[in-house]
Amino acid sequence: MAAVVSITGLTKSFGHSMALDGLDLEVSEGEVHGFLGPNGAGKSTTLRILLGLLRADAGTVRVLDGDPWRDVVTLHRRIVYVPGDVSLWPGLSGGEAIDLLGRLRGGLDERRRAELLDTFELDPTVRGHAYSKGNRQKVAIVAALSSNAELLILDEPTSGLDPLMEATFRQEIRREKAQGRSVLLSSHILAEVESLADRISIIRRGKVVESGSLEQMRTHARTNVAATLSDGATRLSATPQLTAVPGVEGLRIDGSRVQFNVDAGGLAAAMNVLTGLGVSALTVTPPSLEDLFLRHYGERAGQGLPQ
Amino acid sequence: MTGRHAAVRPAGTQPAGRPLTGIALTGTPLTGTLALLRHALRLDRWKLLPWLLVIGIFPTVSYSVYGSLFSSPLEAKALQLSLGTNPAFSLLFGPATDLGTAAGFTAWRVQMFGMFFAALMAVFTVTRHTRAAEESGRAELLDSGVVGRHARLASAVVLAWLASAAVTVLVGLALMMAGSEPAPAFALGSAFGGMGLAFAGVAAVTAQLGSTGRTANTLAATVLGVSYLLRGLGDTLDDSEWLLWTNPMGWAEKILPASENDFRPLLLLLAASLALALLAAWLESRRDFGMGLIAPRGGPARGRLGTWGLTARLNRGAFLTWAVVFVALGSVYGLVATTMSGIFSDNPFVKQMITFRLATEEQLLFAFVEVLLLVLAFIGGVFGIQVVLRFHTEEDEGRAEWMLSAPLSRLSYVVPTVVLAAVGPAVGMAAGSAALATSARLAGSELDTAKVVFQGLAEVPSLWLAAAVALFLVGLAPRARAGAWLVLVYWLLLTMFGPVLKAPEWLLGTSPFHVVPNVMESSPDWLPVAWTLLLAVGLLLAGLAGYRRRDLLSR
Numbered sequence: 001m002a003a004v005v006s007i008t009g010l011t012k013s014f015g016h017s018m019a020l021d022g023l024d025l026e027v028s029e030g031e032v033h034g035f036l037g038p039n040g041a042g043k044s045t046t047l048r049i050l051l052g053l054l055r056a057d058a059g060t061v062r063v064l065d066g067d068p069w070r071d072v073v074t075l076h077r078r079i080v081y082v083p084g085d086v087s088l089w090p091g092l093s094g095g096e097a098i099d100l101l102g103r104l105r106g107g108l109d110e111r112r113r114a115e116l117l118d119t120f121e122l123d124p125t126v127r128g129h130a131y132s133k134g135n136r137q138k139v140a141i142v143a144a145l146s147s148n149a150e151l152l153i154l155d156e157p158t159s160g161l162d163p164l165m166e167a168t169f170r171q172e173i174r175r176e177k178a179q180g181r182s183v184l185l186s187s188h189i190l191a192e193v194e195s196l197a198d199r200i201s202i203i204r205r206g207k208v209v210e211s212g213s214l215e216q217m218r219t220h221a222r223t224n225v226a227a228t229l230s231d232g233a234t235r236l237s238a239t240p241q242l243t244a245v246p247g248v249e250g251l252r253i254d255g256s257r258v259q260f261n262v263d264a265g266g267l268a269a270a271m272n273v274l275t276g277l278g279v280s281a282l283t284v285t286p287p288s289l290e291d292l293f294l295r296h297y298g299e300r301a302g303q304g305l306p307q
Numbered sequence: 308m309t310g311r312h313a314a315v316r317p318a319g320t321q322p323a324g325r326p327l328t329g330i331a332l333t334g335t336p337l338t339g340t341l342a343l344l345r346h347a348l349r350l351d352r353w354k355l356l357p358w359l360l361v362i363g364i365f366p367t368v369s370y371s372v373y374g375s376l377f378s379s380p381l382e383a384k385a386l387q388l389s390l391g392t393n394p395a396f397s398l399l400f401g402p403a404t405d406l407g408t409a410a411g412f413t414a415w416r417v418q419m420f421g422m423f424f425a426a427l428m429a430v431f432t433v434t435r436h437t438r439a440a441e442e443s444g445r446a447e448l449l450d451s452g453v454v455g456r457h458a459r460l461a462s463a464v465v466l467a468w469l470a471s472a473a474v475t476v477l478v479g480l481a482l483m484m485a486g487s488e489p490a491p492a493f494a495l496g497s498a499f500g501g502m503g504l505a506f507a508g509v510a511a512v513t514a515q516l517g518s519t520g521r522t523a524n525t526l527a528a529t530v531l532g533v534s535y536l537l538r539g540l541g542d543t544l545d546d547s548e549w550l551l552w553t554n555p556m557g558w559a560e561k562i563l564p565a566s567e568n569d570f571r572p573l574l575l576l577l578a579a580s581l582a583l584a585l586l587a588a589w590l591e592s593r594r595d596f597g598m599g600l601i602a603p604r605g606g607p608a609r610g611r612l613g614t615w616g617l618t619a620r621l622n623r624g625a626f627l628t629w630a631v632v633f634v635a636l637g638s639v640y641g642l643v644a645t646t647m648s649g650i651f652s653d654n655p656f657v658k659q660m661i662t663f664r665l666a667t668e669e670q671l672l673f674a675f676v677e678v679l680l681l682v683l684a685f686i687g688g689v690f691g692i693q694v695v696l697r698f699h700t701e702e703d704e705g706r707a708e709w710m711l712s713a714p715l716s717r718l719s720y721v722v723p724t725v726v727l728a729a730v731g732p733a734v735g736m737a738a739g740s741a742a743l744a745t746s747a748r749l750a751g752s753e754l755d756t757a758k759v760v761f762q763g764l765a766e767v768p769s770l771w772l773a774a775a776v777a778l779f780l781v782g783l784a785p786r787a788r789a790g791a792w793l794v795l796v797y798w799l800l801l802t803m804f805g806p807v808l809k810a811p812e813w814l815l816g817t818s819p820f821h822v823v824p825n826v827m828e829s830s831p832d833w834l835p836v837a838w839t840l841l842l843a844v845g846l847l848l849a850g851l852a853g854y855r856r857r858d859l860l861s862r
């Protein structure tokens with residue numbers, strides 16, 4: 001499949017702070033690509049570079065076979081964008097804002113516009129300063145989805161939507177995908193990415209640390225193992241034996257309960273150790289996206305996901 | 308009583324948010340004022356400081372240079388005679404009552420500026436913590452602590468009062484340190500602080516009327532502008548002293564620092580402030596949170612705006628406001644210019660000049676008109692800079708990012724702004740000078756309309772330079788864009804006061820407004836104006852190149 005976005009070795013710094021530090025990212029045609037990372041990881045910066053709003057310091061960036069900095073006008077005919085923090089003109093109604101963006105794009109799909117206003121329950125006659133954050137976001141979503149772009153670049157589009165509208169949003173994105181459009185969706189909401197994305201890239205401190213389909217990631221990633229040892233006495237030997245197995249991490253022993261995670265290579269050896277020690281109960285869980293995510297943000301695991 | 312804005316919200320219904328500490332659950336409409344005030348003070352420390360410094364330092368500088376200005380008391384007296392009888396100066400700066408002392412000279416020189424700045428400081432402070440805070444949602448977060456119905460308003464007004472008091476004390480102390488007597492020093496400080504008090508009240512009311520911070524500020528600034536005009540007319544027109552009693556600026560002027568040091572008008576200003584604050588509280592209880600009494604209308608469901616339409620729309624309010632200001636000021640100035648002819652015959656210096664053929668009466672009249680046109684020109688400069696900075700606000704508030712994600716080059720995005728910043732001030736200047744000449748002629752003056760308009764248009768390249776400076780900064784150093792205001796203020800002070808302060812010619816020449824020739828001269832020197840134009844074009848091109856090349860700022 002052809003790549004609609006292809007980035008290698010992208011760096012970008014603001015003054016002394018390095019926002020992107022050798023980032024690689026590839027989005028294939030027709031896929032929904034989840035771009036996952038907590039606040040400040042560099043998602044928005046990456047998307048802004050893809051839109052030619054910021055200039056890359058180094059690295060190669062190609063979008064729809066063009067250079068996003070040089071070919072702004074031609075590329076933007078084929079791309080739409082929903083900014084992370086939508087700000088509307090205080091004196092313009094939502095409808096006027098949608099039509100302004102539509103007009104800049106040379107027109108929009110009238111039927112789709114009406115339909116989207118309806119599904120998102122958005123009143124287009126309200127003035128910009130009177131919309132809530134969620135409604136401002138809806139204005140940008142309606143403006144984006146009522147165009148006929150090939151690539152949708154969405155920066156945390158649902159961060160202000162209520163759960164019901166979030167579901168509507170997911171449904172609409174699936175429709176876009178069914179039309180053959182490609183979507184790059186940045187988010188820090190795992191459930192959203194998990195339910196929509198064909199492939200996922202996890203970004204951390206300006207670098208993509210893991211990329212692939214959820215299935216691929218799971219096979220590459222670590223399996224959680226929880227076991228109850230049958231004999232308390234063997235506990236003492238459990239620690240050294242399990243630590244000796246290559247690939248075992250996060251070992252916690254609490255009474256007779258043993259917990260750890262292990263990569264695919266060490267799984268068999270770890271099982272052997274457990275069997276040797278004697279187990280009375282065993283749960284083996286394939287990694288969830290949350291586990292994948294937390295592994296990369298290990299130091300914050302105790303706090304869960306940063307919101 | 309509306310649910311969202313109950314005097315005391317039951318604890319169980321508090322929306323999520325960080326409640327302010329130290330607020331008791333039982334309370335009056337003012338519960339929480341102190342906590343909000345402390346919070347506002349913390350937020351505003353750095354915002355208020357520049358205002359206080361500018362208002363505080365300016366009089367001191369003027370006071371300190373007084374000694375070096377005049378070689379003899381006689382010279383000062385002479386200046387007073389010529390300035391005191393010149394209605395153009397009374398109109399702009401108030402009457403020169405006592406130029407024989409450093410304090411009197413300072414009072415005349417800085418009074419209007421200080422009163423204007425103090426009033427604006429108070430207006431912006433009150434709006435920022437009331438209307439603008441509600442608009443941005445900041446207020447909602449804070450009010451989710453238990454806060455009385457009027458606490459936010461009260462804290463904002465008290466903060467502005469404190470800032471006004473600080474102005475009074477600062478001006479008084481600084482002038483005393485420069486050697487002034489306490490009475491004139493604090494009288495001048497009180498004129499400033501009194502304006503701050505009064506306009507804190509005005510802004511408290513306008514914050515209830517408008518539904519956006521911008522509307523609230525515009526309404527309050529309009530009151531200030533009208534006060535300035537009424538006061539100016541009261542100072543200049545015959546038999547119209549009563550006009551001074553119709554507005555806060557007239558009252559503040561009635562303190563007459565240095566000559567009378569009459570503090571009673573300060574009580575009037577304070578009373579007005581209190582009354583307006585009470586009115587504002589009454590209005591506040593009749594409106595919903597986030598809403599103004601001037602209800603925001605809904606908008607159309609469809610729009611037909613493009614980049615040009617958007618630029619026109621965004622600047623429509625400013626354009627209309629400035630158009631009214633240009634025409635109103637022009638007309639008033641025209642009236643004043645007319646009354647000057649009679650005054651000329653009473654002024655010994657003017658008589659002398661005419662006798663020695665240094666000037667004809669028309670030339671002298673025109674010289675005063677030139678000063679008036681200069682004021683219009685500065686307003687044009689403000690307008691041009693405002694248009695350019697309005698463009699930058701779009702970037703600052705994140706809308707430029709959205710616009711530029713459409714198939715729109717940076718250049719096509721900025722061009723409408725460039726055109727408006729060039730055309731707008733020029734149209735204003737033409738309208739203002741035409742209004743001036745017309746009203747002068749209607750009142751029976753000899754002024755040649757074409758020449759007045761021509762003189763007005765001769766100022767336009769300077770306005771373009773002001774706008775070009777702003778664009779240059781927006782393109783190449785957006786974080787320093789406010790520097791455009793500094794440049795304009797520098798030009799204003801230099802051109803208005805440089806000659807009086809005997810600044811050297813090379814220094815005066817750094818202001819494009821100073822080098823504009825008098826079109827009445829037999830062979831006006833247009834070369835400096837050509838340089839102004841060239842510089843403006845150069846800065847414009849550099850700014851555009853910078854804007855195309857740089858990163859878009861993000862929030």
Ligand SMILES: Nc1ncnc2c1ncn2[C@@H]1O[C@H](COP(=O)(O)OP(=O)(O)O)[C@@H](O)[C@H]1O
Binds near residue numbers: 037041860861
């Ligand atoms: N215009 C800017 N100036 C300075 N620093 C910035 C700017 N934009 C982003 N950053 C910094 O770059 C890093 C990445 O930010 P961003 O791309 O917005 O992250 P995300 O979208 O993942 O939350 C952050 O540390 C942020 O503070």
Ligand SMILES: [Mg+2]
Binds near residue numbers: 040043044084156
């Ligand atoms: Mg972001």
